[in-house]
Amino acid sequence: MVAKNKTPRNLKEALKGKLTKKEFEFAPKAFDSFGDIAVIEIPKELEKKKKLIGETLLEINPRFLTICSIESDHVGNYRVQKVKVIAGKKNLVATYKESAVTLKVPLGEVFFSPRLGSERLRIAQEIKKGEKIGCWFSGVGPYPVVFAKNSQMDSAVAIELNPVAHKYALENAKINKCEDKIEFVKGDVKKVYKKYKKVFDRIAMPLPHTGYQFLEEAFFCIKPKGMIYFYEIVEKEDFKLPEGQIREAAKKQKRKIRIMRKRRVRQFSPTKEQVVFDIKVLD
Ligand SMILES: C[S@@+](CC[C@H](N)C(=O)[O-])C[C@H]1O[C@@H](n2cnc3c(N)ncnc32)[C@H](O)[C@@H]1O
The missing domain is CATH 3.30.300.110 (Met-10+ protein-like domains)
Structure with a gap:
């Protein structure tokens, strides 16, 4: 019945x-x-x-x-x-939890996607003790805060343009008691990057659609043997365009690279997907 x-x-x-x-x-x-x-x-x-x-x-x-x-x-x-x-x-202010972290997120005023939580944890698990991490386009701070709570990094520099997101990122670091490990910079990566020449062991670049315009800056700021995590939206499995942009930017900065991994992160639309490139800088 x-x-x-x-x-x-x-x-x-x-x-x-x-x-x-x-x-x-x-x-x-x-x-x-x-x-x-x-x-x-x-x-x-x-x-x-x-x-x-x-x-x-x-x-x-x-x-x-x-x-x-x-x-x-x-x-x-x-x-x-x-x-x-x-x-x-x-x-509209959400209290969101992932990977032992609590984040305040003012919906409608900032970008935030819960769908990249597994990516944040994956990178955190690759971070080695004492490393310095560049968290560019950092929003309300999910990347630096998840890294601070789930790795033995030395410190992170989080750069964000949106003043509201920056304000919440400061609060989120306090809520998670990791503010001493993160330097928060309110500003444009293009304007501030020069301060960080070959400073970072790893840089996370979660800015699909326009992030490729910042690849040269990333190759300027990454240490020899460092890793860049670059996100892009592509037509299904079509890695060619971003791969070309990565190689051109590396060449302009005279850095030798190896693309260690390129893979799909999530479905973006019926025909497009979000992908990530893990780019190792060899020298
Ligand atoms: C796709 S969102 C990612 C936000 C956050 N990392 C997350 O995953 O929730 C990209 C962020 O980059 C910021 N942004 C865009 N252009 C920027 C620039 N030139 N310099 C610094 N931040 C920028 C935007 O305000 C936005 O918060």
């Missing part, structure tokens, strides 16, 4: 009967969670059902207090995505 009033397995199932048959075809299943806030992309066909969808998600996931909808792509130099509360408490 099939039990009546069974708890729905997911949001789409929970929306069955609440939407028309046509609307139901567009019903979303997936969402991102940031502690007690869920962020969901609602297709334009369901524009008028946002509140209903938000309230349904609250009902089936009691751990959420707030549901937000995504209102734009990632735009501008700060790569910020607009969001709007559609159900629950009117709070």
Whole structure:
């Protein structure tokens, strides 16, 4: 016998009967969670059902207090995505946890992606005792703070342009009691990099789409035998363009390199994916 009033397995199932048959075809299943806030992309066909969808998600996931909808792509130099509360408490500052770290994230004012958590931990596990790390494009500080709490690094320099993200990065370092290990610089990598000639054992560069414009600066700042982690968005498995950009920038800075690894990190869109290059500088 099939039990009546069974708890729905997911949001789409929970929306069955609440939407028309046509609307139901567009019903979303997936969402991102940031502690007690869920962020969901609602297709334009369901524009008028946002509140209903938000309230349904609250009902089936009691751990959420707030549901937000995504209102734009990632735009501008700060790569910020607009969001709007559609159900629950009117709070946009998330408390997010990963790899023994707690981060405050003001959604809609800064870039932050929970989907790169495994990358941050992977790099932290490669960091050796006493190393100095460059965390460029550091946002609210997930890379430097995860590194500080999960490695024996000496120190990190975190550089970020968005003043709001910089302010939260300072707070996040304090929350995680690692502020003495991280120098936070509010500014443009292009303007400050010269201070760090051959200083870093490793540099993390999580700025897809435009990060290639900073490769020369990275080759200027990396120590001999250092490693650069460079992220890009490419058409499926097409590593050629970024690989060419990497080799050209290294040549301009007269550095010999070996690409140790290039691999897919996550799906970005139906045809594109985010990839990472681990670039070893040999001299
Ligand atoms: C894709 S986000 C990554 C943020 C953070 N590392 C994370 O993973 O959550 C890129 C960040 O780089 C910052 N940014 C963009 N151009 C910059 C520049 N020229 N110098 C420093 N930071 C920059 C943006 O404000 C944004 O916070």
